[in-house]
Amino acid sequence: MAHALHFEDVIDGTCPDTEQQICEAAVWRWYEMQGRPWRISSRRDRPHVRFVDAWQRMEAYQRAMKAEYLRRRKNQRI
Numbered sequence: 001m002a003h004a005l006h007f008e009d010v011i012d013g014t015c016p017d018t019e020q021q022i023c024e025a026a027v028w029r030w031y032e033m034q035g036r037p038w039r040i041s042s043r044r045d046r047p048h049v050r051f052v053d054a055w056q057r058m059e060a061y062q063r064a065m066k067a068e069y070l071r072r073r074k075n076q077r078i
Contacts, residue, residue: 002031005040010061011054012047022064 006027009015017026 001037001040002027005034005037006030007061008040008046011057012049013053013057014047019060019064022061023068 006015006017009030010017010022015030017030
């Protein structure tokens with residue numbers, strides 16, 4: 001739930017997080033700022049976003065989450 005909310009808001013540009021700021025902690029911080037909703041309303045207001053901008057934000061989000069995964073995986077090895 002938290003990841004879906006954060007992902008949508010990053011793609012739409014309503015979340016100010018950039019690629020360097022996206023991590024698990026940022027996801028939960030954003031979820032708490034939204035009031036910890038049980039479900040995301042499909043009727044909530046969404047800004048109109050150009051496809052190219054959304055695509056670039058989506059790629060940045062994916063790179064950030066992959067880097068977070070690799071960092072965690074590296075830390076788990078002992």
